[in-house]
Amino acid sequence: MDVPVEYYLALSGLVFLIGLVGVLVRRNIIIILLSIELMLNATNINFVAFSSYLGNLAGQVFVFFALTVAAAEVAVGLAIIIALYRHHESINVDDFSLLKW
Amino acid sequence: MLTATLVVALRNPIHSALSLLVMFFHVAGLYVTLHAEFLAAIQIIVYAGAILVLYLFVVMLLNIKREEQFNKQGVVAMFLGFVLLAETVLLGISRGFLIASPHAPLPVQAGASVGNTESIGELLYSTYLFPFEIASLILLVAMVGAVILTKKGIMEPKS
Numbered sequence: 001m002d003v004p005v006e007y008y009l010a011l012s013g014l015v016f017l018i019g020l021v022g023v024l025v026r027r028n029i030i031i032i033l034l035s036i037e038l039m040l041n042a043t044n045i046n047f048v049a050f051s052s053y054l055g056n057l058a059g060q061v062f063v064f065f066a067l068t069v070a071a072a073e074v075a076v077g078l079a080i081i082i083a084l085y086r087h088h089e090s091i092n093v094d095d096f097s098l099l100k101w
Numbered sequence: 102m103l104t105a106t107l108v109v110a111l112r113n114p115i116h117s118a119l120s121l122l123v124m125f126f127h128v129a130g131l132y133v134t135l136h137a138e139f140l141a142a143i144q145i146i147v148y149a150g151a152i153l154v155l156y157l158f159v160v161m162l163l164n165i166k167r168e169e170q171f172n173k174q175g176v177v178a179m180f181l182g183f184v185l186l187a188e189t190v191l192l193g194i195s196r197g198f199l200i201a202s203p204h205a206p207l208p209v210q211a212g213a214s215v216g217n218t219e220s221i222g223e224l225l226y227s228t229y230l231f232p233f234e235i236a237s238l239i240l241l242v243a244m245v246g247a248v249i250l251t252k253k254g255i256m257e258p259k260s
Contacts, residue, residue, distance in 0.1 A: 008131070008135070010189075010193065011131075013189055014186075014189075017182060017185055017186055017189070020182065020185070021179065021181075021182035024177075024181065024182070025179065025182075030118075030156065030159065030160060030163075031117055033156075034117060034118060034121050034156065037121065037148075037152070038121070038124070041124070041125070041128055041148075044128070044140075044144075045128060045131060048131075048132055048135050048137050048140060049135060051135075051137070052135040052136050052137065057220055057221060057224050058224065058228075058229075060137050060139070060140055060217075060221055061221060061224055061225055061228075061229050063137075063140055064140070064143070064221070064225065064236075065229075065232060065233075065236050067143060067144075067147055067148070068236040068239060068240060069236070069239060070148075070152070071147060071151065071152060071240070071243070072239050072240055072242070072243030073243075074152050074155060074156070075155070075243045075244065075246075075247040076243050076246050076247055076250070078155060078156070078159045078247070079246065079247035079248075079250035079251045080250055081159060081163070082159065082162070082163070082250070082251050083250050083251060085163050086253075
């Protein structure tokens with residue numbers, strides 16, 4: 001199982017890129033949140049790859065914290081989406097150009 | 102990789118959430134190959150079990166119609182992504198990563214020879230005890246915030 005660490009880095013970079021393009025391109029808020037999850041996963045792959053490469057477990061602990069933060073972010077983000085949907089009957093980003101209701 | 106692309110590309114939110122699920126399983130497999138078994142289990146339980154269910158629940162709850170896929174700045178964003186991809190590939194080539202790794206990769210040290218979970222737990226509860234508590238606080242705040250945001254009547258404007 002000797003995969004060079006560069007492959008993991010390339011994969012994580014590509015996944016991060018896909019997530020970034022997803023955030024920029026899509027207009028559905030839920031998919032934007034999914035793309036943010038994609039980016040967080042890319043950083044997690046990076047962390048674990050380096051942690052295993054350097055033989056240091058701190059990277060995996062950091063992934064643990066990133067996971068908790070991702071879970072919190074998902075909860076709050078989905079709550080915001082539901083609140084927005086109640087107000088506007090839409091989750092299209094282009095409809096939310098106002099900063100006040 | 103492919104499923105990650107599908108997440109962004111698919112039109113129906115449910116389909117893209119499901120492809121994200123497949124992608125989470127692939128990432129868990131990557132963790133196993135990287136000798137991080139505890140994180141692989143956590144990845145499946147937390148991401149695939151909890152977060153994806155939350156997403157699917159909201160998608161079903163909101164009952165979204167098919168709509169336009171990309172927004173107006175899509176061309177610009179595609180261009181930006183293309184430029185970033187080209188930069189990554191160029192950098193990789195110039196550093197010799199993608200052609201052939203010039204040096205033999207260091208042997209992957211088994212960071213934890215005695216039980217991955219045990220050593221992570223020891224590290225978590227000794228060195229990273231304070232961030233651990235902060236993480237619990239973050240979860241508490243997120244829970245309260247989610248409840249308050251979705252509760253009817255609190256966020257309504259006074260009329």
